[in-house]
Amino acid sequence: MAQLGCAQEYRAIIHWRGGSLPFTSPSGSSLTSVRWTRTINDLSEATITIAKGAAGADCCGKLGQIEPYVHELTIYRDSELVWQGPVLRVTEKRTAFIVEARDVVEWLGRTNNTTLLRYVSTNPADQMHQGPIQEIAETIIRLNLEGGLFASSPDWPRMLDYIARQDDPTVSRFEKDGSADTNVWIVPILQILDDELVPRGLEYTTVGRALLLGRPQTVSDPAQARLGLDSFTGDIEIVRDGAAAASLVWVTNQNDQEIANTQYGVSGVVSAAYGRLDTLIRTQAEGLTAYDLWQIARGTYPGRNPVPTSLRVPDGARLAVTAPVTMRQLVAGVRIDVAAPEMCMAVTQPYRLSDVEVEWSDTGEDVGISLVPIGYPFTSPPP
Structure with missing residues (x-):
């Protein structure tokens, strides 16, 4: 092993x-x-x-x-x-x-977008067409880095050959500020990912030089490893926290002063166990349709129902050298299962690896990780 x-x-x-x-x-x-x-x-x-x-x-x-x-x-x-x-x-x-x-994502934070953001066409032959949100993210990156008036050379940060994708099966539609807007949104590419595409279900991370554009893992995805309590040194915490729970996620562009001509999107299931357990997200982003708001609600829902039970590794607790997982498998976002039947909560469930932190010195190597629960996906029809 x-x-x-x-x-x-x-x-x-x-x-x-x-x-x-x-x-x-x-x-x-x-x-x-x-x-x-x-x-x-x-x-x-x-x-x-x-x-x-x-x-x-x-x-x-x-x-x-x-x-x-x-x-x-x-x-x-x-x-x-x-x-x-x-x-x-x-x-x-x-x-x-x-x-x-x-990491190489820094290049996206220091490069402003110079392209139109109108991924509304249903024709796959069009350069900007509807598709998985991961494909849209890669297209935005490629169009900005391939060259153009402001480029010192094509793909100056040498990123395009190192992009890998795991696409969401859902086709997404994305545009900035509505179909009548022909202006370029001049912000860093990274801001487009963070503000617009991550809420719609994009996940990004890096391994070495590779930029991985993926989706949140679900219970249907295979686990990279299965850990037990003996995989950790020091103490661990298991926390079941209702603050992040929701059976329905609502996203709206209403505000306290204006509710006329506004939209909303909702995703989730009505829960007999929890009753009405709603989470409301307000956004002031302009030009969002009901479809856009539904995409954000759908992307925010996983991990909220049932009430998430998180495994926390406090400061000082690290992976044991005998942990049955390799450094190559410790990629942020992958599924890692944890079995702790000896604990009162008797946790045996899938988690998502959110962070890895490694320190090395003359005293040796410490590898710390953070895990968050994997949510059950819910796909409702769009409005």
């Missing part, structure tokens, strides 16, 4: 933008600490600390030339590439040199 194991070594390489051409690499003896994360629907980060005395004069000179966004940081766990992204900040102290970086 595969196990997490304990890393024998970590290596860090500074690459030129694009992640293929090396610029410099600190020696193993000078790399004193490494921290890196994986997360869902957010930027992950990495930091390395280098002892200047052990690095030597030549390496120190190279470190002094590291330029944010010109260079990228790559981290290897033994021989496996586990993290990569543009350098954000370099800090030099008397005895140490610190390099901080963000």
